[in-house]
Amino acid sequence: MNRPWWYEDxxxxxxxxxxxIRARSRRGEIAQTWWSRRFIEVLESFGMGGRLARGRRYARAGQVLGMTLSTSVVVARVQGSRPEPYQVRIAVRAFREAEWRRVEDALAGQAWYAAKLLAGQMPQDIEDVFDRLGLKLFPDSQRELSMDCSCPDWEVPCKHLAATCYLLAESFDSDPFQILAWRGRTRTELLDHLRELRGRGGGETAAGEAGEAPALADCLDTFWTAPHPPPSPAPGAVAAPGALLDQLDPLPLTVRGRPVVDLLRPGYAALAGTDSDAAGTDRADR
Known part of the structure; x- marks a missing residue:
């Protein structure tokens, strides 16, 4: 009788x-920021909570040998009980170029969103921007998320997939732009497009795609209304000392080979009452 290969081991x-790759969290919750917790909450809402918990020990034990995120897909190698590591894949639909252009136009049209993103932070209510455009930043159904693993466990997610999900959430903690990259827009592409749109007065608050003001007769109902105030910052949120510098286009000025913007950062950090070395580390992490 021929048996499947996995019966032999x-x-x-x-x-x-x-x-x-070991999870930084040694106990309790692994996700620390609102956006990584949101990712785990989404998975749990699909009825995966109990199965996800099985992978927490794998994530903390360093069983994930490598993980790579690219447009629409995360791939990882996870060591289980077999000699060969298992191949893991977690995929989501990337937004089309036209969809991203709509998102960028909406983000550029609100100074608060643009400033937060250009400072390397994820706005608290950025999901609302996607929702208004009929898009979902995080998958809202299990059908939108494709998961598979080369292990013989038929349950999804298996502990190898679950361990990868937890480490993916931690990578979102370190760099929230990875969420957007997963959906098809890298940090560099997004920020360059936002600077371009802000520089020419683009965005949904600018009138018309050609940059021309609408006729007065077409906007009488809104002409005298106050503009929408920016969203309130989250309690305890503190803007990065160099946030203003991050909104500038690269300056063609250097001092002894160093960009002048980098030389200004310690001064901004001192004015904010923070340690300049910490500010430099924060910049390097971004």
Missing amino acids: PPGPPRKVAGG
């Missing part, structure tokens, strides 16, 4: 590995 404890 019964499952057991995972093989210990060195140099794997």
Whole structure:
């Protein structure tokens, strides 16, 4: 009788590995920021909560050997009980170019959103921008998320997929722009487009695609209304000391080979009452 290959090597404890990716959180919740917690909440809303918990130990033990995020797909190698690591894939639909242009136009039209993103931060209510355009930043159904693993476990997510989900959430903690990159827009592309739109007065608050003001007769009902105030910052939120510098286009000025913007950062950090070294580290992390 021919048996499947996995009958020949019964499952057991995972093989210990060195140099794997370990979750920074050693106990309690792994996701720390609102956007990474939101990602985990979305997965749990699909009825995956119990199965996700099985992968937490794998994530903290460093069983994930490598993980790469690119447009629409995350791939990882996870060491289980077999000699060969399992191949893991988590995919989501990337937005089309026309959809991203609509998102960027909406973001550029609100100074608050543009300033937060240009400062390397994720606006608290950015999901609302996508919702108004009929898009979802995070998948809202299990059908939008494709998960598979080369292990013999038929449940989805298996512990190898779950471990990858937790480490993906932690990577969102470190760099929220990875969420947008997963949907098809890298940090550089998004920020360059926002600077371009802001520079020419674009965005949904500008009138008309050609940049021309609408006729007065077409906007009498809104002409005397006050503009919408920017969203209130989250309680305790503090703007990065160099946020203003991050909104500038690159300046063609250097001092002894160093960009002048980098030389200004310690001064902004001192004025904000923060340590300049910490400010420099924050800049490097972004």
